[in-house]
Amino acid sequence: MKIPARLQPLADDGLIDEVLRPLKSGKEADVFVVRCGGALRCAKVFKEANVRGFRQAAEYQEGRSVRNSRRARAMNKRTRYGQKEQEKAWLNAEVDALYRLSQAGVRVPQPHGFIDGVLLMELITDGDGNVAPRLDALVFEAAQAREFHHRIIAEVVRMLSVGLIHGDLSEFNVLIDAQGPVIIDLPQAVNAAANNSAAMMLVRDVDRMKHFFGRFAPELKATDYGKEMWSRFASGALDADTQLTGVYRPGHEDVNLGELMAIIDAAREEENERLARMRELESGEPDD
Numbered sequence: 001m002k003i004p005a006r007l008q009p010l011a012d013d014g015l016i017d018e019v020l021r022p023l024k025s026g027k028e029a030d031v032f033v034v035r036c037g038g039a040l041r042c043a044k045v046f047k048e049a050n051v052r053g054f055r056q057a058a059e060y061q062e063g064r065s066v067r068n069s070r071r072a073r074a075m076n077k078r079t080r081y082g083q084k085e086q087e088k089a090w091l092n093a094e095v096d097a098l099y100r101l102s103q104a105g106v107r108v109p110q111p112h113g114f115i116d117g118v119l120l121m122e123l124i125t126d127g128d129g130n131v132a133p134r135l136d137a138l139v140f141e142a143a144q145a146r147e148f149h150h151r152i153i154a155e156v157v158r159m160l161s162v163g164l165i166h167g168d169l170s171e172f173n174v175l176i177d178a179q180g181p182v183i184i185d186l187p188q189a190v191n192a193a194a195n196n197s198a199a200m201m202l203v204r205d206v207d208r209m210k211h212f213f214g215r216f217a218p219e220l221k222a223t224d225y226g227k228e229m230w231s232r233f234a235s236g237a238l239d240a241d242t243q244l245t246g247v248y249r250p251g252h253e254d255v256n257l258g259e260l261m262a263i264i265d266a267a268r269e270e271e272n273e274r275l276a277r278m279r280e281l282e283s284g285e286p287d288d
Contacts, residue, residue, distance in 0.1 A: 001021060001022075002019075003019050004019065004030075004032070004045065006045045006116075007034070007043055007118065009115070009116055010115055010116075010118060010120070015036065015113065015115065015120065016034045016035070017034075017035045017037065018034065018035040019032050019033075019043070020032070020033045020040070021033050023042065027047075028046065028047060028187060029044050029045055029046045030047070031043070031044050031045070032045065033131070036120070040123045040125075041120055041122060042109065042120070042121050042122070043118055043119070044118065044119040044120075044121065045117065046117045046119070091114075091187070092114070093187055093188070093189060094185075094186045094187040094189065097164060097186040097189040098110075098121065098186060101158075101162070101164065101183075104161070105158060105240070106155055107155055107180070107181060107182045108182065108184065108186070109121040109122040109123075109184060124175045124182050124184070125177060126178055127177075127178035132175040132176055132177040132182065133175065133176055134171070134172060134173075134174065134175060135148075135172070135175070135181070135212065136170075136171040138176060139216070140213070140216045140217075142216055142217040144216075145213045145215075145216035145220070146213070146217045146220065148181055149213040149217070149220055151180050152174065152181050152183075152209050153206070153209070153225050153229075155181065155183055156169070156202075156205065156209075156229070157229060157238065157240065160192055160233050161233075161238055161239050161240040161242070162240075163191060163192045163193055164189050164190070164191070165189065165190050165195075165198055165201050165205065166183065166186060166189060166201075167186075167189055167190045167201045167205070168185070168205075169183065169205035169206075169208060169209065170208045171209075171212040173185040199234075200266060202226060202230055203226035203227065204226075204270065206225050206229065207226055210223060210225070210226075211275065224247060224248040225246050227248035228244050228245065228246065228248040229244060231250075232244075
């Protein structure tokens with residue numbers, strides 16, 4: 001196919017040899033399958049701020065450090081320069097998260113560079129070499145649902161152990177390759193230690209996975225991995241290899257238990273509203 005204008009500079013520099021086909025078009029970015037030498041990769045072309053549909057919510061940006069004081073002041077004042085710098089910081093968030101998580105052993109696409117608003121990364125494929133399906137497109141037996149849920153929880157633990165939370169994890173941004181789940185789409189990744197909404201986002205991420213896999217293995221709906229995970233992280237008792245039980249029993253060390261429970265309740269109420277909206281859209285009739 002003809003090389004899109006945004007990918008032409010990468011082709012001119014020899015980073016891309018051929019654009020094979022579009023893979024996905026979304027509010028944030030367009031993704032293409034490209035050939036780089038003998039390897040197939042993805043090129044994620046981020047859209048300009050004025051045409052993107054994703055709102056750069058303040059809750060996601062909180063805690064993202066800006067080392068240059070001039071840039072930080074301009075971003076806070078929302079000058080034209082500041083808005084451009086904020087846009088750069090937003091785009092760099094996914095790139096930084098991918099590199100950090102990949103180095104930590106989290107199953108995310110391997111990044112291969114970020115040039116002029118284009119992220120080159122690994123193409124995730126299934127056992128037959130085809131583009132890997134999204135989690136939401138699959139149906140599972142109960143045993144496999146339990147296994148994949150366990151593995152995704154382990155990935156979330158590894159992410160949290162290096163201080164990151166996905167922030168928008170759901171069945172729509174997990175791919176299943178030949179080895180299992182791969183987590184994608186991280187522009188809204190948040191700093192777990194510096195973001196006041198971190199606990200809420202973590203619980204929301206974990207609960208979405210629980211509700212999805214609970215459709216196939218109902219006993220998963222009774223688990224409390226989100227609460228358990230955050231409690232261990234907040235007390236300094238979480239590392240990449242921490243084995244969770246799915247049961248949360250508050251102890252005397254949980255000095256912020258009341259706040260934690262309020263966050264969890266709010267996150268679950270929001271998730272229940274989201275599920276109700278999805279059911280309404282699928283049925284075409286409003287829930288009573």
